[in-house]
Amino acid sequence: MKHLYQRIRDDIEAKIMSGEWPPGHRVPFEHELMAKYGCSRMTVNKVLSTLAVNGLITRRRRAGSVVAEPSTRQAVLEIQDFAREAARTGTVYRFRILSRSIEPIDAAAAQRTGLPPGTEMLCVSTLHIMDDVPQAFEQRLINLATVPEADKEAFRDDPPGTWLLRRVPWTDAEHIVRAVNADASMAKRLQTQTGAACLVLERRTWQAGAFVTEARITYPGERHHLVGHFSPSFKGGTVGQAVP
């Protein structure tokens, strides 16, 4: 015998997802569900407020609850960590630091990060290699004001992304995905052809409002794509991953 909470929730979700209750349809009041399932109000309240948080219904005092308009479609993309992915698939991962310097940011970078122009940042370029084939080129800016210990780090054992993830928690991230044509130098680095379509993932992260890092990762298009899954109820299908 399943728990009552799950049974009520499954029933209502099924009604909504099957289309039997279309958007705008009134959901039974809490006291009606109490009567139907013979339970207390706290139990049905927890069901309904959870559904509201997850966006399946909207609730208004006195007016009751109605099935929500189908939200704009979302996809949850899980960004791959190369080392972990390599361990999972049994391929050999390594990386090479191509450059490393401390430079003041230009106007465009200042705009993107919200920092004053001229702020000094650690700039690191990394090539990610699996089974001797270059898989991605990463250009990263690290805010030395937020992560001063990066100044002395050589990134010998771990690439900058992995190193940072273990050291600095983050509270907000912004992602941009684009398609660009590889220029000559990028093509050479990634062992592909000039003009080849590449996927560019830009990620900026902040910790409690303070800028942490910006990464621009370029994947050769014929070798990579991003995969994501989504179910409206967040019940388990919400994972996805970047697949080489």
Add this chain to the structure above:
Amino acid sequence: MKHLYQRIRDDIEAKIMSGEWPPGHRVPFEHELMAKYGCSRMTVNKVLSTLAVNGLITRRRRAGSVVAEPSTRQAVLEIQDFAREAARTGTVYRFRILSRSIEPIDAAAAQRTGLPPGTEMLCVSTLHIMDDVPQAFEQRLINLATVPEADKEAFRDDPPGTWLLRRVPWTDAEHIVRAVNADASMAKRLQTQTGAACLVLERRTWQAGAFVTEARITYPGERHHLVGHFSPSFKGGTVGQAVP
């Protein structure tokens, strides 16, 4: 005075996100939090179980709760609806159906959708245009077994995606994002140049296990990118959108 639930939750989230409680750190027991905040167990229990659902902590009976390992990074991408985006920005949106036919699917499509080869599907090609500039080319397969009424639909008022979204609820979706070079015919349709990098978004949706539709949407790379935001706690930064 904020509600107690929010205060407790904010306190704990702050501790975790600031790094003061690193991954693996033990979270106070429910009875400790009861004592600290002078409230009942139901209140702290709701806080902790919500944090657990959102992945910030993991809970085990008898052992207590600990701060979770930072999950692999995720981005929530919100896929744009052209008509809605046009209404928001004040541009003129229109679309053109370039082709429409009923065809048996080939082996590759059967593999992707999980349907038997030879199943008849409605195939529709649509060009999305904003301010007279082509913005995206959409190739869509619609499962007539799941959506029989699509057979008689001419897609005069709404493009197939919008029409479907209003008619057929979906429970699961799969997204793939890739970068490809435009071939000659694609370049002509999108008024760009042969070889130009394009973002390709493939989406397949199911309703309770039954395949509904597959859409492959090609965006010229220089005109489009996808933007997403993410905060670990899902407290509000979870939205994002595709931006022309």
Add this chain to the structure above:
DNA sequence: CTCCCAATAATGTCTATACATAATCGGAAG
């Protein structure tokens, strides 16, 4: 010393109740 079982400690679910808050409805006063 090892194995097993009972006590214990923590979370998971549920109840019955209470008061607060917001929106709506209906009637009374103007």
Add this chain to the structure above:
DNA sequence: CTTCCGATTATGTATAGACATTATTGGGAG
């Protein structure tokens, strides 16, 4: 007829207590 105010209704938050479930701990039997 309109305006305003109270009554009503549904949800929002919180409490104290109960029993269930699960994992660990520790002690006793072999």
